Amino acid sequence: xxxxxxxxxxxxxxxxxxxxxxxxxxxxxxxxxxxxxxxxxxxxxxxxxxxxxxxxxxxxxxxxxxxxxxxxxxxxxxxxxxxxxxxxxxxxxxxxxxxxxxxxxxxxxxxxxxxxxxxxxxxxxxxxxxxxxxxxxxxxxxxxxxxxxxxxxxxxxxxxxxxxxxxxxxxxxxxxxxxxxxxxxxxxxxxxxxxxxxxxxxxxxxxxxxxxxxxxxxxxxxxxxxxxxxxxxxxxxxxxxxxxxxxxxxxxxxxxxxxxxxxxxxxxxxxxxxxxxxxxxxxxxxxxxxxxxxxxxxxxxxxxx
Amino acid sequence: xxxxxxxxxxxxxxxxxxxxxxxxxxxxxxxxxxxxxxxxxxxxxxxxxxxxxxxxxxxxxxxxxxxxxxxxxxxxxxxxxxxxxxxxxxxxxxxxxxxxxxxxxxxxxxxxxxxxxxxxxxxxxxxxxxxxxxxxxxxxxxxxxxxxxxxxxxxxxxxxxxxxxxxxxxxxxxxxxxxxxxxxxxxxxxxxxxxxxxxxxxxxxxxxxxxxxxxxxxxxxxxxxxxxxxxxxxxxxxxxxxxxxxxxxxxxxxxxxxxxxxxxxxxxxxxxxxxxxxxxxxxxxxxxxxxxxxxxxxxxxxxxx
Numbered sequence: 001x002x003x004x005x006x007x008x009x010x011x012x013x014x015x016x017x018x019x020x021x022x023x024x025x026x027x028x029x030x031x032x033x034x035x036x037x038x039x040x041x042x043x044x045x046x047x048x049x050x051x052x053x054x055x056x057x058x059x060x061x062x063x064x065x066x067x068x069x070x071x072x073x074x075x076x077x078x079x080x081x082x083x084x085x086x087x088x089x090x091x092x093x094x095x096x097x098x099x100x101x102x103x104x105x106x107x108x109x110x111x112x113x114x115x116x117x118x119x120x121x122x123x124x125x126x127x128x129x130x131x132x133x134x135x136x137x138x139x140x141x142x143x144x145x146x147x148x149x150x151x152x153x154x155x156x157x158x159x160x161x162x163x164x165x166x167x168x169x170x171x172x173x174x175x176x177x178x179x180x181x182x183x184x185x186x187x188x189x190x191x192x193x194x195x196x197x198x199x200x201x202x203x204x205x206x207x208x209x210x211x212x213x214x215x216x217x218x219x220x221x222x223x224x225x226x227x228x229x230x231x232x233x234x235x236x237x238x239x240x241x242x243x244x245x246x247x248x249x250x251x252x253x254x255x256x257x258x259x260x261x262x263x264x265x266x267x268x269x270x271x272x273x274x275x276x277x278x279x280x281x282x283x284x285x286x287x288x289x290x291x292x293x294x295x296x297x298x299x300x301x302x303x304x305x
Numbered sequence: 306x307x308x309x310x311x312x313x314x315x316x317x318x319x320x321x322x323x324x325x326x327x328x329x330x331x332x333x334x335x336x337x338x339x340x341x342x343x344x345x346x347x348x349x350x351x352x353x354x355x356x357x358x359x360x361x362x363x364x365x366x367x368x369x370x371x372x373x374x375x376x377x378x379x380x381x382x383x384x385x386x387x388x389x390x391x392x393x394x395x396x397x398x399x400x401x402x403x404x405x406x407x408x409x410x411x412x413x414x415x416x417x418x419x420x421x422x423x424x425x426x427x428x429x430x431x432x433x434x435x436x437x438x439x440x441x442x443x444x445x446x447x448x449x450x451x452x453x454x455x456x457x458x459x460x461x462x463x464x465x466x467x468x469x470x471x472x473x474x475x476x477x478x479x480x481x482x483x484x485x486x487x488x489x490x491x492x493x494x495x496x497x498x499x500x501x502x503x504x505x506x507x508x509x510x511x512x513x514x515x516x517x518x519x520x521x522x523x524x525x526x527x528x529x530x531x532x533x534x535x536x537x538x539x540x541x542x543x544x545x546x547x548x549x550x551x552x553x554x555x556x557x558x559x560x561x562x563x564x565x566x567x568x569x570x571x572x573x574x575x576x577x578x579x580x581x582x583x584x585x586x587x588x589x590x591x592x593x594x595x596x597x598x599x600x601x602x603x604x605x606x607x608x609x610x
Contacts, residue, residue, distance in 0.1 A: 134568045135568075136567065136568045136570075137567075137568060146488070147488070150495045150496060181556070181560060182556060183451070183452075183555045183556050183559035183560075190455045191455060193556075219559065219560075219563060220559070220560050220563035220564055220567065221563055221566075221567065221590060224567055224568075225567055227590075228590050231589060231590040232588075232589065232590050247556070247560065248556050249554065249556060249557070250488045251486070251487060251488050251498075251552070251553050251554060251556075251557040252554070252556040252557040252559075252560045252561075253560075254488035254524065254525070254557075255486060255488075255524075255525050255552065255557045255558075255560065255561040256557075256560040256561055256564045258524060258525035258526055259525055259561045259564050259565055259569065260564055260565075260568055260569065261526075262441065262442075262525060262526065262529055262530055263439045263440075263441045263442060263529075263565055263569035263571070264564065264565065264568035264569040265441075266568070283537075284536060284537065285526060285532075285533050285536040285537050
C-alpha cells in the first residue's frame, strides 16, 4: 500500500477501496455536523443514521438544501434517548461508527464509557489521536493527546504511542517515527515526563513497543525540522522527520494543534482511542470540514487490512 | 504613542526615536550572532562590544564580509573571562544590554543569576517573554514562558503577567488583553493551574494586578479567534483579541511558539525578565533575524517613557 499523505488522499483511498460504513449519530442536529454527513454520503463512504429531534433535523436540512432522504432518521424525544438508541445500533453491529452531534459532551462520554452498555474495551486506556495536515510539512502529523488525558502516566503514554502507531499504519506508514515532545532535548530532574520518555525508549529497544522508531525528549524543532538537529548536534533517528508527536500533557498538545489550526492553515481528523468501534467526538466549534475528515478517518480505522 | 504592531515596526520605532544602545556580547563568535549584530549597527540602534576569541571573531567577520571596525572587540582567552568582562561592563553602566553568544547556557545563566556579581534584581522572578509576529494575526502576540520556568506557581504566574503587560505597554498597548491559556475554558479539579487562573482574575478585580484585561481559563481559539467565543457562547472580555497568552507550563508555551515558527511563518523577539538590564539569550539554532529582533526588543525595553 502506498502511504496516504493528506486528508484529501484519505478520502480518495476510501473511494478507491469502495469503503462505505454506517454511522450512527446522537443528536445530529447542528448545521456543521449535518453538512459534513451529507458530504460523506455524497462522496460515497458513509451511510448515515440520525437519532434526534426530527423537526430540528428537517429544518437544518431545508436551510442548507440537503435532501432528507440521504439520511435514515429515527425521531427521539430526548437527548438521552437519542444517545441510547444510536449507541445500541453500534453495539449490535448495525452501525460501524458512533458520532457525537449537538449533545452535551459529559452525557455522550458517560454513555460511551459505561461498563455495561458502553463501547470501552475492558482495561483499555481512553485517549485521542489527531492527524494534522499542514501546508508546510511534507507528511501528516499524528499528535496525541489533545483532548482526553490530562497528564498521562507511563502506561498511558505507552498506550498513546501504540494507538498513534496503529493509526499511522492504517495510513500506510509501516514504521512511523515517534518524537516524545518536551521543551528541550535534554532530560532533567525538573521535567518528570522525561523519565517516562527514557523508559519508553528502553521499552522500544527491548521490543515491548513495536513497529516504530522512537526518541525523546525532543523539542518541536528537532522533531519536525531536519536542519535543527544538525545545528544543535543532536543524534536522533527521528531527525526532523517525525510522523507522530507524543506530548507530555493535554495543555501542550491542545495549544500546539489549535495554534496550527488558527495560524498554520492546519486541517485535522481525529478520533477517540480505546473504544470497541470508532467514536467521532468533536467540539461544537470545529468546522464542517474537520467533522467530514474525522468521519473519513473513522471509516479508515474500521477497514480490515 | 501609536502602538507598534510588527517587529519591523519595532525597528522603525527605534530609528524614529534615534534609540541607540550599547550591547556587550559574551563570546559573540558564531555567524548568526555576528550577522545580527552587524545589521543592528548598520540600522543605527546598537553599538556592539564583543568579548571573546579575537581570531574566531575576525574569521567570521571575514567570511561574511563584515568590517571588523563596526565592533569594539576585546580579546578574551576563555569563555569564563569573556563572560565576566561582558557582564562587568553592563554592571558598571558602560553597556546597556547583555547578550549571549556562542557560550554554554549554564555558564551564561549562572553568571547572570550570581547574587553578588550578576544582574538579578533582589527577590524577583526570572522568566521570559516573547513577542511573536504571525501573518494571520492582526497584532503581536506576547507569550510567556517558553524557556525558563518549568511549572509556574501563583506568584510566578503573577510576575509573568506583569512582565508581559509591561512589555506590551512598551509597544504602546495601554491596556493589553491577557488570556490565561488552558485546554478548555472550563476550570476543573484535574487542572490545578485553573485555580491559579481564577485567583489571578480575582486579583485583577481587586487591582492587585493592574493595567490589563485578564481572563481564563481560555483555550487558544477563544483567546485568539473572535468567532470561537461566539460559537461556544463564552462571555469574555478577551474575546478572541488577546495580546498576551500566559501558558500553564513550559512545554505548552514552548510547543506553541515552535509550532508557529515552523508552520505558521512566525517571527519572534524575546528577552529574559527579572534582570536589572535587558539580557538577550537565545538558542544556537535561532535564526539571525530572530537574534536581530531580540536585540531591537532589548533596546526598546531600555527606553525611558
